[in-house]
Amino acid sequence: MGRGLPGSISGGVKRRGLPGAAKEERIVVLETENAALHLKLAEYQGLAGRSTSEVLQLYSAHGQQQKLQRTSVVTQLHGTVKRLKQDLKRLRSFVLELSKDFQRQSKTYLYQILTAVQGIQLENEAMQMFQIKAFDLEQSLQEVTERYEKEKQKRRALHNSLVELRGNIRVHCRIRPLLPFDAASGHSISEDRQRNFPEKVAYAADDETVLIKCSRPGHASINRTFQFERVYNALESQDIVFADVAPLLTSLLDGYNVCIMAYGQTGSGKTYTMLGPQLEENFAFSIEDESELGIIPRATQEVFRLLSEKPPGSYWVEVSVVEVYNNEIFDLLAKDNYGKVFGVKREVVTTREGKSDVPLLMHETVENAAEFLHLVNKGVQLRVRHPTLVHAHSSRSHLVVTLTINTIISGDNFGTSWEDEQTSQRLNKEVSCTFPQKMRENKSTSSSRASSPTQLEATEKLKKVKTRLQLVDLAGSECVGMSGVTGAALRETSYINRSLSALADVLGAIAEQRSHVPYRNSKLTHLLQDSLGGDAKLLVMLCISPDQKYLTESMQTLGFGTRARQVQRGQLKKKNFPVPSKAK
The missing domain is CATH 1.20.5 (Single alpha-helices involved in coiled-coils or other helix-helix interfaces)
Incomplete structure (x- = not known):
């Protein structure tokens, strides 16, 4: 190709x-x-x-x-x-070995679990037995406690009966709690008494025993107890304190005079115990918180409650408020020409019957507790006060509030029951015709009441019985070095301490049954002569601080209470007075 x-x-x-x-x-x-x-x-x-x-x-x-x-x-x-x-x-070999080991451990754990379950069952049975025993013990303890309380009440009732038969003075002691101002040290307090933190030395061992336990470097240790009718610890409230005071108020309506006084060092809680908390701006006591009310407002309310069980118109109540300041008596309800409350000096005298009396002393008639407390509050605001290192609002006077119950009864019916309706109607009719007009209008009256001859004829079958409740807030005993007072306050302290010393002397003389009792050594003891001398059931409320800083003052207060407790005045006098059956 x-x-x-x-x-x-x-x-x-x-x-x-x-x-x-x-x-x-x-x-x-x-x-x-x-x-x-x-x-x-x-x-x-x-x-x-x-x-x-x-x-x-x-x-x-x-x-x-x-x-x-x-x-x-x-x-x-x-x-x-x-x-x-x-x-x-x-892995199969390991799993097989693990399975065998697990089976061995499972058997071991299962045995342990069974053993533990058996142990728990035994423990539960033992626990049930213990619970049964504990329950039985609790019941036994409760029964023993109830029996103890009953026996203690019986013993206390018997003791009170013995106290009443002997005319002994009832002595209670209240230990106040530690307060913020206890941590403050004044410039006049010696170094061994100055501490930033207060230390308690006073305790309530039980409801009848005060324990003083103190050990200070360079001082002998103190471990002493004091026995009283009742001891209140720092946690016990005003309600509990008044519960032990209330039975005395029934005695008041049964025909006995009653006197309750608070004794202790400045700042130990006397005024709080007697009145309750005070408002600092005007020194009035507050009645808003009823749980904090003291003995005076509570006693007033209780008295009017008991009086409400009496026939209306068969009684009237009067109040007087006085203070003893620098050994002088001042009427805190007396008014000036303009009707303003103004303290007026009064004198205390001894009547022909041997009783103490204050002529011209103002007695205000009151119809209820509110009116009574209103007047007391007015008097309290006039009370002399002066700040000290121990207490910023220290009372410099003794306050004596007196509640008087005037009862009109028929002379033909002493001892009859107040439940007798016919007697009550007759008494109401007679009293309505004979009571002074000022009484019915609740106006002020004087202690020196007088009746016209016509009234005396109309009331010749009537009897007027007076029973009196005296409530006393004593000024605080003071150590000058502790309070740091000078000038006029030092003079006040001197009068306070002398009047309290006179009070101790009077009680000592009564305890020793001396022929002469020095009531007139002080206006205070002269004013309280009827109460101290056996005409009244007397309760002394000791107030002490638990702080070691006030150990000397607390020991002095407890010593005073111990001496007062030994006083035997004989069986107290009871007014010829029908006992209200409802008050029993």
Whole structure:
């Protein structure tokens, strides 16, 4: 095919009529080109054959490689499976061993649990037995406690009967709590008494015993007890204190005079016990919080409650308020020409019957407790006060509040019951005709009452019986070095201490049954002569501070109470007075 190409070309050249030399040259060129093309064709054919072979070789090599790779993967998989089988075998062996160990431990724990359960059951049984025993002991303790309380009440009742038969003075003691001002030290207090933190030395060992326990460096240790009819600890409230006072008020309506006085050092809680909390801006006592009310407002309310059981119109109540200041008596209800309350000096005298009396003393008639307390509050605001290092509002006078019950009864019916309706009607009619007009209008009256001859004839069959309740808030005994007072306050302190000393002397003379009792050594004892000398049931409320700083003053107060408790005045006098059956 290739060989025929030049001929065809040359034939074509001839037909075209090219020149001879040029044709030859053209033929040579073409033949040369043809040869070159044949060479290239052969070369390309060779290359094509070799490429096919190489491709086959490459394909064959790739297949072998894939085969080798598959073989390698299978080999690796076989190795992995073998290893996994070995691991599984080891795992099965481990699980088997673990299961055996778990079974062994489970048996051990189960045994321990069973043992513990049995132990708990035994303990529960023992606990139940103990609970039964504890319950029995609690019941026994409760029964013993109830019997003890009953026996204590019986013993106290017998003791009170003995006290009444002997005419002894009842003595109660109240220990106040530590207060913020106890931590403050005054500049006049000696170094051994100055401390930043108060230390308690006075305790209520029980409801009848005060324990003084103190140990100071350089001083002898003190461990003493004092016995009284009742001892109140720092946590006992005003309600509890009054609960022991209330029975005396029934005695008041049974025909006995009653006197309750608070004795103790300045700042020991006397005024709080007797009146309750005081408002600092005007020194009036607060009656808003009834739980904080003291003995005076509570006693007034109780007296009027008891009086409400009497026939209306058969009695009237009077109040007087005096203070003893610098050994002088001042009437705190006396008024000036403009009707303003103004303290007026009064004198105390002894009547022909041997009784103490204050002529011209103002007695205000009151119809209820609110009126009574209103007048007492007026008098309290006039009371002299002066700040000291011990107490910022220290009372510098003795306050004596007197509630007098005037009862009109028929002379033919002494000892009859107040429940007798006919007697009550007759008494009401007679009293309504004979009571002074000022009484019915609730006006002020003087202690020196007088009746006209006509009234005396109309009331010759009537008897007027007076019973008196005296409530006394004594000024506080003081150590001058402790209180730090000077000038006029020092003079006040001197009078206070002398009057309290006179009170102790009177009680000492009565206790020793001396022929002469020095009532007139002080206006205070002269004023309280009837109460101290045996004409009244007398309760002394000792008030002490638990702080070691006031140890000397507390010991003096407890000593006073101990001496007062030893006083025997004989059987008390009872007014010829019918006993209200409802008051029993």
